[in-house]
Amino acid sequence: MIEPLKGYDLAGRVAVITGAGSGIGKATALTLAAVGVTVIGGDIDQAAVELTKEEIAQSGGQARAVRTDVTSRADVDALVDGAQAEFGRVDIMGNVAGIPHNKMIADTTDDEFERILAINLKSVFYGVQAAFRVMMPQKSGNIINLSSGAIDTPAPTLACYAMTKAAVAMLTKTAAVEGGPHGIRVNGIAPGVIHTNFSRHNFVDEEGSVVPEKVEQYKKRFGAMAPLGRVGEAQDVANAILYLVSDGAGFMTGQILRPNGGVSMP
Ligand SMILES: NC(=O)c1ccc[n+]([C@@H]2O[C@H](COP(=O)([O-])OP(=O)(O)OC[C@H]3O[C@@H](n4cnc5c(N)ncnc54)[C@H](O)[C@@H]3O)[C@@H](O)[C@H]2O)c1
Secondary structure, three states: OOOHHHHHOOOOOEEEEEOOOOHHHHHHHHHHHHOOOEEEEEEOOHHHHHHHHHHHHHOOOOEEEEEOOOOOHHHHHHHHHHHHHHHOOOOEEEEOOOOOOOOOHHHOOHHHHHHHHHHHHHHHHHHHHHHHHHHHHHOOEEEEEEOOHHHOOOOOOOHHHHHHHHHHHHHHHHHHHHHHHHOEEEEEEOOOOEEOHHHHHHOEOOOOOEOHHHHHHHHHHHHOOOOOOOOEEHHHHHHHHHHHHOHHHOOOOOOEEOOOOOOOOO
């Protein structure tokens, strides 16, 4: 008899997740922990990633929280090396941390350009390098990089953001080619509009507090763009990541999966 769900048993594996303090990274950390994965979460927001760790511990899972600035190669190396030192292996590397940038090309400053490259692109390169260093001798591993639906549809004000995410998609494919012979799968996720802190500017007041009516307007406006008629939740993306890092997705590498409600279908 076939056992199709056997490929989804991740108990005992070890995952490093950046951006684990909020949104997609947090949902991914909680989801992997819920199926028995030990999660080492990194985030520049230490209090937030500590909270993720506490939530996992309260549900009976195992987690660590490490203050990590993904723009620092030393921080990313320490996050991954620390996981290997404590748990002996790293099976999953999720390069999730990222920030939005909404400005016309003509108005974008050098500092902004450097910052978005550092947080959204160079960080992922550091993450892939650090993961390769551990996974190649291990001869196994799964890497997930967060790209974006912005790579499919050019839009005003999104040049810098979309450029970094398109580069992440290309890095993902190249890393898949280099990692494959070592038993490492590398896949990307290009979500559509997902209701997280990332989109906060759409639904907060001038003091930065969430306004419920604005949340509803945001969901209605962006949800209307999708054939499925809604925006995504962080859990929608975590579910896609759970699939990709499972052995059930064992023949998937170099792919960009699009949990986007059908907004784009390249
Ligand atoms: N939410 C969306 O609509 C959407 C759509 C497509 C892609 N994405 C991508 O998904 C990823 C996660 O976004 P999210 O929606 O969960 O956003 P979020 O703002 O909820 O979470 C991002 C997390 O990254 C952390 N972070 C920011 N800068 C960091 C740094 N320098 N070092 C370490 N951590 C840092 C933040 O503290 C935060 O906890 C990002 O890469 C984003 O570009 C999001």
